[in-house]
Amino acid sequence: MSRKISRRKFLESGSKGLMAAAVIPYFLNTNITKAFMMKGNAMKLQDYYNHFGVSEKILQEVITQALSHGGDYCDLYFQHKITNNIGLEDKAVNRAYSNIAFGVGIRVLKGDQTGYSFTEEITPKAMKLAAQTAANIADSTKKVGPVKLKLNSTPDYYPIQTPWEQVSIDKKIPYLQQINDKVFAQDTRVIKSNINFYNDTSYILIVTSEGNVSYDYQPMGQISVSVNAEQNGKREQNYFDLSGRRGIEFFTPASIDRLAKEAVRRTVALFEAVKPQAGEMEVVLAAGSSGILLHEAIGHGMEADFNRKNVSIFADKINKPVAENFVSIVDDATNPNIRGSINVDDEGNATEKTFMVENGILRSYLHDRISAQYYKVKPTGSGRRESFRHFPQPRMRNTYMLPGPHKKDEIIASVKKGIYAESFTNGQVFIGAGDFTFYVKSGFLIEEGKLTKPIKDVNIIGNGPKVLKDIVMVADDLEMAEGGWTCGKNGQGVPVSMGLPTVKVSKINVGGVKA
Amino acid sequence: MNTKEKMELAEWTMNYTLKCGANQSVVGVSNSRDIEIEYRDKKLDKLKESTENSLSLQIYANQKYSTHSTSDLRKDELKKFIEEAVAATKYLSEDKYRMLPDPKLYPAKLDMELKLNDKSYEKIDSSSRVKMAAEIEKEAMAVSGQIISTTAGYSDSYYEVVRVHSNGFKGSYDGTVFSVGAEVTVKDKDGGRPEDYCYATTRFLNEIPSPEILGKEAVKRALSKIGQTKIESGKYLTLIENRVSSRLLSVLSGAMSARSIQQKSSFLDGMLDKKIASEKLTVVDDPFIEKGLGSRLFDGEGLASKRRVFIDKGVLKNYFVDNYYGKKLGWEPTTASPANLIFEYGTKSFDELIKGMKKGILINGFIGGNSNSTTGDFSFGIVGLYIENGEIVKPINEMNITGNAKEVWNQLVEMGNDPYIYSSYRSPAMLFDDLQFSGI
Numbered sequence: 034m035s036r037k038i039s040r041r042k043f044l045e046s047g048s049k050g051l052m053a054a055a056v057i058p059y060f061l062n063t064n065i066t067k068a069f070m071m072k073g074n075a076m077k078l079q080d081y082y083n084h085f086g087v088s089e090k091i092l093q094e095v096i097t098q099a100l101s102h103g104g105d106y107c108d109l110y111f112q113h114k115i116t117n118n119i120g121l122e123d124k125a126v127n128r129a130y131s132n133i134a135f136g137v138g139i140r141v142l143k144g145d146q147t148g149y150s151f152t153e154e155i156t157p158k159a160m161k162l163a164a165q166t167a168a169n170i171a172d173s174t175k176k177v178g179p180v181k182l183k184l185n186s187t188p189d190y191y192p193i194q195t196p197w198e199q200v201s202i203d204k205k206i207p208y209l210q211q212i213n214d215k216v217f218a219q220d221t222r223v224i225k226s227n228i229n230f231y232n233d234t235s236y237i238l239i240v241t242s243e244g245n246v247s248y249d250y251q252p253m254g255q256i257s258v259s260v261n262a263e264q265n266g267k268r269e270q271n272y273f274d275l276s277g278r279r280g281i282e283f284f285t286p287a288s289i290d291r292l293a294k295e296a297v298r299r300t301v302a303l304f305e306a307v308k309p310q311a312g313e314m315e316v317v318l319a320a321g322s323s324g325i326l327l328h329e330a331i332g333h334g335m336e337a338d339f340n341r342k343n344v345s346i347f348a349d350k351i352n353k354p355v356a357e358n359f360v361s362i363v364d365d366a367t368n369p370n371i372r373g374s375i376n377v378d379d380e381g382n383a384t385e386k387t388f389m390v391e392n393g394i395l396r397s398y399l400h401d402r403i404s405a406q407y408y409k410v411k412p413t414g415s416g417r418r419e420s421f422r423h424f425p426q427p428r429m430r431n432t433y434m435l436p437g438p439h440k441k442d443e444i445i446a447s448v449k450k451g452i453y454a455e456s457f458t459n460g461q462v463f464i465g466a467g468d469f470t471f472y473v474k475s476g477f478l479i480e481e482g483k484l485t486k487p488i489k490d491v492n493i494i495g496n497g498p499k500v501l502k503d504i505v506m507v508a509d510d511l512e513m514a515e516g517g518w519t520c521g522k523n524g525q526g527v528p529v530s531m532g533l534p535t536v537k538v539s540k541i542n543v544g545g546v547k548a
Numbered sequence: 549m550n551t552k553e554k555m556e557l558a559e560w561t562m563n564y565t566l567k568c569g570a571n572q573s574v575v576g577v578s579n580s581r582d583i584e585i586e587y588r589d590k591k592l593d594k595l596k597e598s599t600e601n602s603l604s605l606q607i608y609a610n611q612k613y614s615t616h617s618t619s620d621l622r623k624d625e626l627k628k629f630i631e632e633a634v635a636a637t638k639y640l641s642e643d644k645y646r647m648l649p650d651p652k653l654y655p656a657k658l659d660m661e662l663k664l665n666d667k668s669y670e671k672i673d674s675s676s677r678v679k680m681a682a683e684i685e686k687e688a689m690a691v692s693g694q695i696i697s698t699t700a701g702y703s704d705s706y707y708e709v710v711r712v713h714s715n716g717f718k719g720s721y722d723g724t725v726f727s728v729g730a731e732v733t734v735k736d737k738d739g740g741r742p743e744d745y746c747y748a749t750t751r752f753l754n755e756i757p758s759p760e761i762l763g764k765e766a767v768k769r770a771l772s773k774i775g776q777t778k779i780e781s782g783k784y785l786t787l788i789e790n791r792v793s794s795r796l797l798s799v800l801s802g803a804m805s806a807r808s809i810q811q812k813s814s815f816l817d818g819m820l821d822k823k824i825a826s827e828k829l830t831v832v833d834d835p836f837i838e839k840g841l842g843s844r845l846f847d848g849e850g851l852a853s854k855r856r857v858f859i860d861k862g863v864l865k866n867y868f869v870d871n872y873y874g875k876k877l878g879w880e881p882t883t884a885s886p887a888n889l890i891f892e893y894g895t896k897s898f899d900e901l902i903k904g905m906k907k908g909i910l911i912n913g914f915i916g917g918n919s920n921s922t923t924g925d926f927s928f929g930i931v932g933l934y935i936e937n938g939e940i941v942k943p944i945n946e947m948n949i950t951g952n953a954k955e956v957w958n959q960l961v962e963m964g965n966d967p968y969i970y971s972s973y974r975s976p977a978m979l980f981d982d983l984q985f986s987g988i
Contacts (some may be wrong), residue, residue, distance in 0.1 A: 098614075099769045104722055126640055126641050127642070128613055129613075129640060130616070131614070131633065133618040133620055134619055136619060147593070149596050153619040153620065153621070169674070170595050205638045268923070269922060269923065270814060270922040272923075309986060311781045311948070325609075342697050342963075343733075344697045345694060352687070422598065424594070424596065441729055458918050459916060461915050461916035462652045465740070466742045466773070468945050468946050470928070470929035470948075472918040474918075488929070489925070490918075490919075490926070491927045492929055492950070494929040494947065494948050542985060544928075545950055545984075546950060546951075
């Protein structure tokens, strides 16, 4: 409360929000109307209207109010989000957290100026008061008649079998117990395990002054396993997690097994780990969550708000070559059940797969409504927000590189002295200077073309445009990250994912020891 | 909601929770009014105004424990919320350490005035907020032709929180927070656009520096980054500026929590009363600083605030012990997290410390990086200035510092006399010997 909300751009993985207040178990369905409970993702527009207690007439009146000071545009973002978490510690499922967020955010635009307010009380009176507040961004008067509303149809990129509202707490508890048993059975060096089962469901309804109405049902599931182990008096800790826009069916016996084994493997490997030598070297990024490279090195810099303000290092590079011709980088909202996918963005725009780099050429920024109007292009469906308490901004969804012409083995064999980076915890970027970092939790040294000793706990730092140019090999083995990544920007967190084939960067600065 | 209404709602919620089958409960009800302004290109860019309500609920049902929060305060909905929360809690495993704190740890009285609430807040109108942001932008833009963009920001907040505990504690507090400043991006050669910021955060509006000071300082910092490069890897004498030095402290404080001790994920396990840092490091939690950003009479668990020395001349004297992990460890609780951290400050100013450096690096910003509380390992990205013979030679960036907290805190050689007052962590500039940098 006492600190300025960070304006920095950051990305972090793992148990975000688990320790903070968040989350319960519902076998009943707090504040969920019958329709929601029965239909879940099969709800229709009228169900949403009923749930939020609104009608076309009320919506029209609120819009009229919001535009009464001369605003060009407004949108209403209704949200009901239920978050649940249960946790295992010291071998027992002995804690649960839940949160309910319920409210509507009202945004008014005048040119590229934004007025914003929200209310947690969805009544005509409270909504009109919030609309009046947001309207103050403009300073004239205007009379706007009722807007004709029309429903946009949306695709379904995250079909699930069982809505989380139908999963009671007692159905989830055994998952944690099974994982815990497997963790301890896996290795006698394990001394502690912390396991969390997180899920949330967000129902959103978006209504714009252009008459567009959209709704979406957004599920999320995540299990995180953290392990501590001890060997000869030395302790190490690491974790593994799986997350996606999924229902409980995602957590199959095979994935439960994998969560336990992988968390233990990653932890005990650290006993042998060394730190690499400090300085610049060749770095091979393993397929998968190494996509963090793209998120930091180029993704944030391509968010169009930074370019509109001319503060991004990519501000004057559209249609210019930025990488080798085998490098193509997309930001995609449409990957089935992946964590960053969205059926519709938080401004009601259709989503898509956006090419940021196509065969080495910089192509498109990630746009929200304001920047798309500024650049006179179609929005890319990248307008996202943390909740109804926040205004949308251009954000990433799932950022990944398309497969390239090389093979993983040939890439590793080509490195004389470098590192192979495998798992990561977080990253950050300075948009203007282009400096970006990501923290390598584990990986290996590469010596004479072979993976040798494991490494741990080193930060990598580079410059976005330079590193793009230094991507010298791209393999054909694209994988998406599986964990629960959350991206932060101007104090707002949104779920994202990323992916990468095995990639070699010819030169990048690795934190280490004894230069 | 006024204080009385919040207290009534909290008590009603607590009583209903107990009626549903909990045997202990804590309820917090809070609301805040927040205004945020961003100003750029001589006009308002964003204006956000809102009032936020929140209710939080802790349930202890025969030593089964859960916590919940909601922004939907409609009574009928709350009833369902509570019923389900209590019912769900019963499925959890019993945990014999789950119970409310011993009432003797609650504050005996709550009559000390900490001056956390600026009464002038009520009289601030929206045009004066916008005017302040506009002036900051104007002052900043006037400094240099190399500025690409300045975004000035102003935000203020008034909040009030009440909490009730079923074993006999009731408390409330309110306060104001103002945060004002600017972010500036400047032109570099080769297309680089270095950025920096200057923000001040205070309890009272009249303690915010003038728009001129804030605007100019942000520009000065951004301009100082023009031409930044990385330099050779190696060990350097390192001065860390006060506004960012708490980043390195986080490696220690993360390992000082009772949770990390009990969960065996702390490299400071077993180090109580032992030397963990150079004798220059003394860290004290002082909850009673007037107008302090973290000041409070009781902490997030209702425990009475107390001034405590956590590190005394390099010796670890206390852990951050909350009620639950304290019970698990059989320790008396201290507090889960500090209110305001103050230090034993040195005698030299920031400038004097720079002047005394023959060859070294001044770190004035961190970027990314992380640490491992189990082992003490850390690695952070940095930006800063290269110093020779007490003079700034050039700006540096794209470098990492890497090390282990067990060693590095023993390399602390001097503390500045300059506590950073815009944070609850009032850390000074800190000078370290031989930190490991990676660069070229």
